[in-house]
Amino acid sequence: DAKTTQPPSMDCAEGRAANLPCNHSTISGNEYVYWYRQIHSQGPQYIIHGLKNNETNEMASLIITEDRKSSTLILPHATLRDTAVYYCIVRGPGNQFYFGTGTSLTVIP
Amino acid sequence: SAVISQKPSRDICQRGTSLTIQCQVDSQVTMMFWYRQQPGQSLTLIATANQGSEATYESGFVIDKFPISRPNLTFSTLTVSNMSPEDSSIYLCSGQMNTEAFFGQGTRLTVV
Numbered sequence: 053d054a055k056t057t058q059p060p061s062m063d064c065a066e067g068r069a070a071n072l073p074c075n076h077s078t079i080s081g082n083e084y085v086y087w088y089r090q091i092h093s094q095g096p097q098y099i100i101h102g103l104k105n106n107e108t109n110e111m112a113s114l115i116i117t118e119d120r121k122s123s124t125l126i127l128p129h130a131t132l133r134d135t136a137v138y139y140c141i142v143r144g145p146g147n148q149f150y151f152g153t154g155t156s157l158t159v160i161p
Numbered sequence: 162s163a164v165i166s167q168k169p170s171r172d173i174c175q176r177g178t179s180l181t182i183q184c185q186v187d188s189q190v191t192m193m194f195w196y197r198q199q200p201g202q203s204l205t206l207i208a209t210a211n212q213g214s215e216a217t218y219e220s221g222f223v224i225d226k227f228p229i230s231r232p233n234l235t236f237s238t239l240t241v242s243n244m245s246p247e248d249s250s251i252y253l254c255s256g257q258m259n260t261e262a263f264f265g266q267g268t269r270l271t272v273v
Contacts, residue, residue, distance in 0.1 A: 095253055095264035096204070147192055149262050151204040
């Protein structure tokens with residue numbers, strides 16, 4: 053079962069940073085936080101993951117709070133092509149990915 | 162990374178029939194999974210496809226309805242048996258390599 057809570061929708065102006073929050077208050081010490089996104093009619097696409105340190109790659113940054121009960125995905129300069137549903141996932145003990153309801157991000161011109 | 166191909170990409174089937182969906186990965190993956198995504202909904206994990214043994218099903222899913230095979234490290238099939246209109250969904254295959262999971266584009270199934 054999904055262990056994450058996300059707002060159902062968000063808007064972001066094109067060129068601005070998009071900050072997507074996620075709560076995972078029941079996360080265990082060795083469970084990773086993953087972010088995927090799904091653009092309409094496509095399979096989910098990997099964005100980033102982390103355990104307890106902040107992470108950055110060419111797509112995004114992941115900020116995890118010190119108590120690990122929440123995290124924020126940051127898209128530094130949102131474009132129209134970033135419009136998608138973003139899923140925050142805590143990987144299960146058997147390496148399963150349980151998807152929550154996600155956040156529908158709309159980037160506005 | 163890994164590329165996952167699913168066949169068919171879409172199908173329209175009569176109720177009471179069965180459809181087998183194939184998932185091919187272009188490299189060996191440690192784990193494979195099958196998901197269902199109903200219209201407007203998130204992804205729901207159906208089962209873990211285990212190589213050479215019976216799949217591990219999530220609560221609410223049973224082998225008689227969704228038999229799964231995984232003969233090797235790059236291939237798996239999911240059968241949707243005795244279909245009803247409620248089975249109309251997108252079915253997605255996922256392969257896991259190291260710490261990352263990769264997804265196919267899905268099979269869009271419509272049952273009439």
